[in-house]
Amino acid sequence: LFPNWTLPLWITTGLSAFFFCYLLVYDVTYAYVEDGKDLFYRIMIAVPNKVFPDVSLVMLALCYLPGALAAILQLHNGTKYRRFPDWLDRWLQCRKQLGLVALAFGLLHMIFTLIKPIRYSFMYSRDTGVIKQIKENVTKPFDNTEAWRIKTPLFHGHSGIPALFLLLGITSWPSVQQHTNWREFRFVQSKLGYLTLVLCTGHGLVYGWNKFLKPSRYHWCLPPSYVLSLVLPCVVLMLKLVLITPCIHHRITRIRNGWEKPGKNQGHHTTVSLGKATSL
Incomplete structure (x- = not known):
């Protein structure tokens, strides 16, 4: 039942469990052990609202990573007709499901962010903070840099x-x-897809700003969770930057148009599964 969903759902479950446990230790347990603060109420809203974007970003990166790996294999083999390894072929076939899961988690993150102003802890x-300033007769100056840091990811995340x-x-x-041709579909899924990955990665980088440079942000030597979620997307984008350089991109295009490296056996075309020889 739903064979193409098995791997994405297992990956989603594993990532969700990992980030939830990580944030449970990083945000809640650390505050309870070190400062004696009971922040377990964050499990309901605050922790999931960090899990959702982390998982969504990693899943989106996993959606585009196999395409980059396949391009590297085609460059190495010098032909598009050689079979991909079974694990990569299965990964390529479930990219749509990975992307849909990333979309679902991204929408959940947006919804949870919108309800932030009505949370009791936020209002408290x-x-x-306002009452403290009134009692002390001080006014906290407006921080223009902080305003940009907050508004920029909000703009990206909600537009x-x-x-x-x-x-x-x-x-x-x-x-x-059925109503789009191959060029239109490829433009949306490839060009706009990578643009989405760039914006989502930028969203995380701007949100994090310089937090990763502050020692106080490392609880028990653990970095903030957004740092972990940004590793794979940055790797994918770096691979893409290498693959779109003119010399490499031209060679990949020739290979996907049927060109083969000199010396390759020309008689193996008929033995290759079309499903594994499809251009990416």
Whole structure:
């Protein structure tokens, strides 16, 4: 039942469990052990709202990583007709499911962020901060840099990123694919897909800002969770930058158009599965 969903769901479950346990230790347990603060109420909203974007970003990167690996293999083999390894072939076939899961977690993150102002803990912290300034007769100066740091990821997260994410999800539906040609589908899923990955990665980088440079942000030597979630997307984008350099991109294009490295056996074409020889 739903064979192409088995691997994505296992990956999603594993990543969700990992980030949830990580944040449970990083945010909640650390505060309880070191400072004696009971922050277990964060398990309901705050912790999931960090798990969702972390998992979504990693899943989106996993959606585009196999394409880069396949391109590297084709460069190494000098032909598009040689079979991909079974694990890579299976990974390539479930990219749509990986992307849809990333979309779902991204939408959950957006919804949880929108309800942040009505959370009791948020309103309590805001009100006590105002009361403290009134009692001490001081005014906290407006921090223009902090305003940019907060507004920029909010703008990306509630405007461009959801629109692109939804466009990627909609064009993956079979009913929509029937009304698009290959060039249109490839433009949306490849070009706009990587643009979405760039924006999502930038969203995480701007959100984190310089937090990773502050020793106080490392609880029990553990970095903030967003640092972990940014590793794989940055690797994928670096690979893509290498693959789109003119000399390498030209060679990949020739290979995918049927060119083969001199000396390759020309008689193996008929033995290759078409499903594994499809251009990416």
